[in-house]
Amino acid sequence: MKEKVSLAVINRLPRYYRYLGDLLDAGITKISSQELSEKMGTTASQVRQDLNCFGGFGQQGYGYNVELLYKEIASILGLDRKYTAILIGVGKLGNAILNRITFEKRGFKLIALFDNNPEIIGQEVRGLKVLDVNTIDDFCRIHKPDVAFLTLPREAVPGMAIRLEKLGIKGFWNFSSGYVKLENKEIPVENVHLGDSLMTLCYRVNELEKKLQNQNKI
Amino acid sequence: MKEKVSLAVINRLPRYYRYLGDLLDAGITKISSQELSEKMGTTASQVRQDLNCFGGFGQQGYGYNVELLYKEIASILGLDRKYTAILIGVGKLGNAILNRITFEKRGFKLIALFDNNPEIIGQEVRGLKVLDVNTIDDFCRIHKPDVAFLTLPREAVPGMAIRLEKLGIKGFWNFSSGYVKLENKEIPVENVHLGDSLMTLCYRVNELEKKLQNQNKI
Numbered sequence: 001m002k003e004k005v006s007l008a009v010i011n012r013l014p015r016y017y018r019y020l021g022d023l024l025d026a027g028i029t030k031i032s033s034q035e036l037s038e039k040m041g042t043t044a045s046q047v048r049q050d051l052n053c054f055g056g057f058g059q060q061g062y063g064y065n066v067e068l069l070y071k072e073i074a075s076i077l078g079l080d081r082k083y084t085a086i087l088i089g090v091g092k093l094g095n096a097i098l099n100r101i102t103f104e105k106r107g108f109k110l111i112a113l114f115d116n117n118p119e120i121i122g123q124e125v126r127g128l129k130v131l132d133v134n135t136i137d138d139f140c141r142i143h144k145p146d147v148a149f150l151t152l153p154r155e156a157v158p159g160m161a162i163r164l165e166k167l168g169i170k171g172f173w174n175f176s177s178g179y180v181k182l183e184n185k186e187i188p189v190e191n192v193h194l195g196d197s198l199m200t201l202c203y204r205v206n207e208l209e210k211k212l213q214n215q216n217k218i
Numbered sequence: 219m220k221e222k223v224s225l226a227v228i229n230r231l232p233r234y235y236r237y238l239g240d241l242l243d244a245g246i247t248k249i250s251s252q253e254l255s256e257k258m259g260t261t262a263s264q265v266r267q268d269l270n271c272f273g274g275f276g277q278q279g280y281g282y283n284v285e286l287l288y289k290e291i292a293s294i295l296g297l298d299r300k301y302t303a304i305l306i307g308v309g310k311l312g313n314a315i316l317n318r319i320t321f322e323k324r325g326f327k328l329i330a331l332f333d334n335n336p337e338i339i340g341q342e343v344r345g346l347k348v349l350d351v352n353t354i355d356d357f358c359r360i361h362k363p364d365v366a367f368l369t370l371p372r373e374a375v376p377g378m379a380i381r382l383e384k385l386g387i388k389g390f391w392n393f394s395s396g397y398v399k400l401e402n403k404e405i406p407v408e409n410v411h412l413g414d415s416l417m418t419l420c421y422r423v424n425e426l427e428k429k430l431q432n433q434n435k436i
Contacts, residue, residue, distance in 0.1 A: 007259045008259075008260070010418060010421055010422075011418055013417070013418075013421065014411070014413070014414035014415075014417035014418055015411075015414060017417060018411065018413070018414065022397075041225050041226075042226070076421070077417050077418075077420055077421045077424070078420050078421055078423065078424030078425075079417065079420055081420070081424060081427075083420065083423055083424075091314075092310055092313045092314040092317055093314035093317070093318060095310045095314075096309075096310040096311040096313075096314040097412070099310055099311070100311060100393075100395075100412065101412055101413055101416065102413075103416070105413075106413045106416040106417050106420065107416065107417060107419075107420030108416065108420065146423060147419065147423060170423060170426060170427075171419055171422065171423040171426070172419075173415065173416060173419050175318075177318075179240075186426060186429075187426070188419060188422030188423055188425075188426060190415045190416070190418055190419040190422070191415075192412060192415055193232070193233075193236065194315070194318065194319055194410060195232070195236070195319055195320075195323070195324045196232035196233060196236065197232075197391065197408045197409075197410050198319065198321070198324040198325070198326065198391060198408070199231070199232035199235065199295050199297065199324050199325060200228060200229055200231075200232055200295075200408055201325075201365065201389055201390075201391050201406060201408040202295055202296050202297055202299070202301065202324065202325030202326065203228055203231065203294070203295045203296055204228075204389065204406030204408070205296065205301055205364060205365060205388060205389040205406055206295070206296030206299055206301075207296075207406075208388060208389070208404060208405070208406060209299075209388075211404075
């Protein structure tokens with residue numbers, strides 16, 4: 001593997017992984033870079049370039065072995081390491097995330113949930129009892145979770161992030177629209193900006209509208 | 219504007235837009251492609267190339283006018299058109315989305331909410347009464363909403379998508395992990411794959427871990 005892989009390539013790997021998983025489910029064992037690129041909305045040369053960053057699994061004129069590539073990407077992404085995670089904020093968003101995501105398949109083992117609402121503390125969600133956020137320092141010192149999922153109100157996020165950084169958290173999944181600022185710039189923060197995909201949708205609807213209007217004129 | 223702008227560029231525009239909005243809030247009026255690229259995690263030449271697709275707002279040796287660029291991107295994205303939207307599925311995820319997103323700033327006006335749960339129908343959320351999903355056909359024929367936000371259980375998504383396509387919906391924001399298959403392939407479907415960003419986080423935590431282990435060895 002090359003020393004430095006660009007962030008753009010890394011960001012595409014989950015999509016490759018997800019798509020290869022679909023292929024496996026459909027019983028497809030081989031795929032060309034051309035076919036893969038069509039599904040990914042990119043070019044065949046982009047696909048070859050991306051996968052070459054990690055050592056090139058393809059064989060000229062044969063294509064990619066789907067299962068092998070799937071496993072390799074899982075390994076590159078570190079999905080087999082099972083980092084431990086805590087989630088803070090078991091409100092509407094937290095609950096929605098807990099309901100929807102299979103963390104284990106995405107590289108993480110969820111070990112605790114925290115909230116500050118007395119009505120939520122003590123509830124059981126996904127087999128875990130919601131703990132009082134006031135106990136989070138002790139929890140982290142004892143259990144040393146790797147990452148934190150931040151699904152709390154945006155105004156609470158900056159303070160909580162700093163607190164968790166001091167407690168040794170080494171990765172954040174942030175749903176707040178605010179900016180998570182840490183002392184150590186090397187600690188990864190993945191921000192989920194739902195509004196971005198909404199704006200992309202707006203653009204695409206707008207393009208379709210323009211096209212239809214032009215067709216009507218003719 | 220060039221005829222065909224690549225999807226990759228389009229996908230970066232919301233990030234430019236969001237970042238330029240932050241700059242405006244901070245009172246910054248000018249930015250170089252170099253500075254912009256650093257914030258975007260890309261290269262200065264990439265930034266220049268991206269923005270050139272739409273006519274090139276920058277001036278050599280001066281940089282970009284933040285406010286002008288911000289407004290232009292809003293216009294390119296169609297955020298000023300205010301397409302009408304309906305949301306189907308006012309469960310945990312639907313509520314979380316309704317709580318978190320300012321649709322108006324992202325190009326959409328939300329005009330109705332639907333659910334099939336008698337306990338949810340009639341509730342008021344964000345100033346809108348939740349309607350019975352059985353009335354959705356009539357609603358669409360009368361009000362002709364432009365797009366639909368699908369926050370219903372994944373198994374309900376394919377059927378609902380087809381139904382809404384027949385009712386004239388011309389864009390989908392889909393939170394289901396399933397695939398939205400429409401008759402008309404031109405209708406845009408924006409899928410939110412939360413698991414993708416979680417896998418990216420996993421990769422980055424893994425990279426940091428490896429780096430720290432190597433440092434400890436020395």
